[in-house]
Amino acid sequence: MTPPLALVAELTYRCPLRCGYCSNPTSWRDHADALAAADWSRVFAEAAALGVLHVHLSGGEPLLRADLESIVASARDAGLYVNLITSAWGLERARLERLVDAGVDHVQISVQDLDASAADVLAGVEVHARKLLACGWVREAGAALSLNAVLHRANIDQTAGFIDLAERVGAERLELANTQYHGSARVNREALMPTREQVARNADVAAEARVRLRGRCEVIWVMPDWFADLPSPCNDGWGRRFITVTPDGVALPCAGAQVFPDLARDRVLARPLREIWYEGRDFNRYRGTAWMREPCVSCARRDEDFGGCRCQAFALTGDGAEADPACAKSPQHALISAARLSGRAQPAPVVYRIDARRGR
Amino acid sequence: MTDDANAPRLARRVRLRADPARGGHVLLFPEGVLVLNESAAEVLALVDGARTLRRIADELAQRHGAPDPSVVLDDVRALLERLGARGFVEGVGAAP
Numbered sequence: 001m002t003p004p005l006a007l008v009a010e011l012t013y014r015c016p017l018r019c020g021y022c023s024n025p026t027s028w029r030d031h032a033d034a035l036a037a038a039d040w041s042r043v044f045a046e047a048a049a050l051g052v053l054h055v056h057l058s059g060g061e062p063l064l065r066a067d068l069e070s071i072v073a074s075a076r077d078a079g080l081y082v083n084l085i086t087s088a089w090g091l092e093r094a095r096l097e098r099l100v101d102a103g104v105d106h107v108q109i110s111v112q113d114l115d116a117s118a119a120d121v122l123a124g125v126e127v128h129a130r131k132l133l134a135c136g137w138v139r140e141a142g143a144a145l146s147l148n149a150v151l152h153r154a155n156i157d158q159t160a161g162f163i164d165l166a167e168r169v170g171a172e173r174l175e176l177a178n179t180q181y182h183g184s185a186r187v188n189r190e191a192l193m194p195t196r197e198q199v200a201r202n203a204d205v206a207a208e209a210r211v212r213l214r215g216r217c218e219v220i221w222v223m224p225d226w227f228a229d230l231p232s233p234c235n236d237g238w239g240r241r242f243i244t245v246t247p248d249g250v251a252l253p254c255a256g257a258q259v260f261p262d263l264a265r266d267r268v269l270a271r272p273l274r275e276i277w278y279e280g281r282d283f284n285r286y287r288g289t290a291w292m293r294e295p296c297v298s299c300a301r302r303d304e305d306f307g308g309c310r311c312q313a314f315a316l317t318g319d320g321a322e323a324d325p326a327c328a329k330s331p332q333h334a335l336i337s338a339a340r341l342s343g344r345a346q347p348a349p350v351v352y353r354i355d356a357r358r359g360r
Numbered sequence: 361m362t363d364d365a366n367a368p369r370l371a372r373r374v375r376l377r378a379d380p381a382r383g384g385h386v387l388l389f390p391e392g393v394l395v396l397n398e399s400a401a402e403v404l405a406l407v408d409g410a411r412t413l414r415r416i417a418d419e420l421a422q423r424h425g426a427p428d429p430s431v432v433l434d435d436v437r438a439l440l441e442r443l444g445a446r447g448f449v450e451g452v453g454a455a456p
Contacts, residue, residue, distance in 0.1 A: 172447070
């Protein structure tokens with residue numbers, strides 16, 4: 001068992017954007033922001049003592065926390081490398097500068113589409129123009145800048161354009177992240193799923209740019225595992241590198257793990273993080289290989305992909321110890337093949353973040 | 361002569377720190393960790409934007425009683441050029 005490397009701090013699930021591919025749980029409204037800045041400060045100190053090096057301040061939209069500056073400062077004080085993941089909604093230059101002064105090392109800004117009006121339709125709010133401004137402010141403040149485009153049927157064919165945009169705004173990283181079907185994205189899967197041809201064509205575009213821009217901009221193509229026939233090494237393995245802490249203060253192996261109804265849901269306010277990491281039931285649930293059965297247990301790749309995504313296995317088969325159906329060796333692989341067919345070559349309907357409490 | 365003129369520095373997006381949980385030192389950058397061996401960590405501890413490449417090499421040569429400082433200089437330059445190519449170190453080589 002190794003120390004964790006990174007902490008995903010979900011500061012709030014509130015978000016002014018309503019992206020239909022949101023991976024937050026659809027019950028996001030039931031998760032209050034239960035951790036005050038002082039609580040986060042203690043979590044960061046405990047995480048750093050445990051071996052965590054990176055913190056990803058995420059959400060929801062972290063900028064909605066009025067105490068974000070002090071949260072950032074405490075993460076920096078703990079020695080963590082601070083990544084702020086934001087939509088840039090409502091961000092102003094002065095606040096960005098304050099956040100960088102407080103200790104933000106790296107800002108990751110999402111982008112929905114190249115066309116401002118199309119982007120604002122996908123986000124459900126007017127925000128695209130602000131993102132472009134914010135990119136410039138990040139560069140001028142001296143922090144590292146990444147762009148993150150979540151790809152789906154309506155925007156995946158703009159891959160080349162996203163690459164141009166990343167170059168133009170001086171981003172040093174571009175994540176072309178194909179939608180992972182968790183949270184709202186799972187509910188909206190049919191509208192979001194690209195076609196196999198779209199994926200193949202744009203994977204080539206990204207691969208070419210990755211070579212062309214080496215040393216200037218790191219182009220990361222997150223392959224949709226639904227099209228790969230091999231599962232992705234989700235989170236580098238359950239309970240191996242990552243800790244997620246939810247807005248209501250629950251420590252989990254990943255944000256998607258909330259899909260399991262029978263978690264212990266250890267709370268960071270009630271139990272030391274070290275104990276949760278090493279002894280907690282949730283972190284040990286699928287750690288290592290002891291939980292595996294066939295086809296995973298005898299698979300040559302079991303120490304590389306760790307059987308794929310446990311949350312996806314559970315969501316699709318009802319049993320988290322099954323092979324990830326994204327794997328061609330899974331007896332349930334037909335579920336994935338069938339879902340791929342839902343990616344039709346027609347315009348995708350616009351879908352929004354699901355609010356389970358309101359029914360939509 | 362760039363070895364005397366250039367004072368390399370860590371890129372702003374990069375942080376050098378000890379890693380007590382796993383031992384040794386690491387360079388942190390967006391979404392990544394570079395685990396440093398002992399000698400690389402020793403070089404980077406002297407990379408401060410003030411010391412020139414030659415001064416870094418001289419200090420290390422003296423510290424370790426190296427018989428030929430020019431060998432140390434070559435090693436330090438090679439390391440910093442490699443890290444420079446990855447954008448971790450600036451101000452090494454011909455370009456300012």
